[in-house]
Amino acid sequence: xxTIVPIDLGxxxxxxxxxxxxxxxxxxxxxxKADEKSRLLYPIYPFEGFEQxxxxxxxxxxxxxxxxxxxxxxxxxxxxxxxDLGGQVTIIGNFPGSxxxxxxxxxxxxxxxxxxxxxxxxIIESDVLTSIADNDLGAAISVCYQGGRFVWGLPDGRYQWxxxxxxxxxxxxxxxxxxxxxxxxxxxxxRGSEVILxxxxxxxxxxxxxxxxxxxxxxxxxxxHGMGLMCRHSVRDLNxxxxxxxxxxxxxxxxxxxxxxxxxxDVERAIDSIADKDSIxxxxxxxxxxxFYQISCPEWTxxxxxxxxTWTERKSYELDRWRGEHYLKxxxxxxxxxxxxxxxxxxxxxxYDEAGAHLVMTLRTxxxxxxxxxxxxxxxxxxxxxxxxxxxxxxALSDPEVMLRTSIDSGKxxxxxxxxxxxxxxxxxxxxxxEGLGQSxxxxxxxxxxxxxxxxxxxxxxxxxxxxLEA
Numbered sequence: 109x110x111t112i113v114p115i116d117l118g119x120x121x122x123x124x125x126x127x128x129x130x131x132x133x134x135x136x137x138x139x140x141k142a143d144e145k146s147r148l149l150y151p152i153y154p155f156e157g158f159e160q161x162x163x164x165x166x167x168x169x170x171x172x173x174x175x176x177x178x179x180x181x182x183x184x185x186x187x188x189x190x191x192d193l194g195g196q197v198t199i200i201g202n203f204p205g206s207x208x209x210x211x212x213x214x215x216x217x218x219x220x221x222x223x224x225x226x227x228x229x230x231i232i233e234s235d236v237l238t239s240i241a242d243n244d245l246g247a248a249i250s251v252c253y254q255g256g257r258f259v260w261g262l263p264d265g266r267y268q269w270x271x272x273x274x275x276x277x278x279x280x281x282x283x284x285x286x287x288x289x290x291x292x293x294x295x296x297x298x299r300g301s302e303v304i305l306x307x308x309x310x311x312x313x314x315x316x317x318x319x320x321x322x323x324x325x326x327x328x329x330x331x332x333h334g335m336g337l338m339c340r341h342s343v344r345d346l347n348x349x350x351x352x353x354x355x356x357x358x359x360x361x362x363x364x365x366x367x368x369x370x371x372x373x374d375v376e377r378a379i380d381s382i383a384d385k386d387s388i389x390x391x392x393x394x395x396x397x398x399x400f401y402q403i404s405c406p407e408w409t410x411x412x413x414x415x416x417x418t419w420t421e422r423k424s425y426e427l428d429r430w431r432g433e434h435y436l437k438x439x440x441x442x443x444x445x446x447x448x449x450x451x452x453x454x455x456x457x458x459x460y461d462e463a464g465a466h467l468v469m470t471l472r473t474x475x476x477x478x479x480x481x482x483x484x485x486x487x488x489x490x491x492x493x494x495x496x497x498x499x500x501x502x503x504a505l506s507d508p509e510v511m512l513r514t515s516i517d518s519g520k521x522x523x524x525x526x527x528x529x530x531x532x533x534x535x536x537x538x539x540x541x542x543e544g545l546g547q548s549x550x551x552x553x554x555x556x557x558x559x560x561x562x563x564x565x566x567x568x569x570x571x572x573x574x575x576x577l578e579a
Contacts, residue, residue: 110575127518157459167450172209201237306337477552491569508561
């Protein structure tokens, strides 16, 4: 018998460059700080699940969404839909193109919603969708709302604004220019009483003024030179604090005028690996006191928890990425769209699957090793929430299990999968133990623990019976 040693679970995903340099990996789960006297300071919990909320018949991939009171307006495929609190859907009209859509609303008594994508400029008013006929408005590629006006960004570096509380009326002279560099505009975004003008190589901050002829003016000394926006659809905010992927390939948060890098090298390598940077789309939403900012593309999803300042990975069942994209708040309903289909889902922390599909929570530990010595592992103890089985005829729910794989070559290959019961309903004394796990070489041993049963789950610690062997 060796020595019982605690296993480091990590608090965020760190795949590393090559394998031997990897840390922990948290997939479909995240660390949440517990009380200082808890068994584990950062227990691991799965992301919440979701159930089907609405079907957008005729819709396809999600392109954009915005909340307006107790209603949501969603662009899915070629159509614009209105969705109410109960998931009832109405088709508003057709919106050209297939790209992502910027959406903003104004404060008019009957609010207007502006839609912009690839030079297309539309307005929804009283649930009527129309193209903006005023030719004084240029072929904008982005829109936001600030100081009573819609602000439209043009690729040549100009931005134009609407009349006060009227999104269909424009004057050809109502424009200003982002002048830091001749890098055009990638997007415009509202923060507080400012418009952020994102170019490819610069970022400017223009604040609301009291001058009706020049309603926005540059904030002195705030312009960022040599840093712009890399991914046009990565700009989202958490409580009015924008986050985006900047031109240096990092993710930064804009608390002031000096954007702070919040991405890790692993996240930055993932961003760098994508040829089409415009395929990266961000989604931001709250959950149980946490604030999540997520970037997704066809190859992956990375999720940042602003509360713990940590990054983890997400993958929907049989996909390389998370299915969710574009968030709506409809009353008490927190709704997420499906990136690939015309479906909306209601998120809920009491749901443990994704509309019937498995939500597989996976924790991969950093290597346990005593370099340069190999180790032998007689037993692994996994401290989970026991007694969570349900009163169900489905054995996977009535007697849920933990699955384990091990690797002794830095994750290049894995053992056969083993399983152990978590505990039927009320079996709170169940201990999860895996025995006879063999020995490693000098690289040590990685433990990969997964749980897929749609029950309450959590990992609050791990320990192993380890013997150091002769080198």
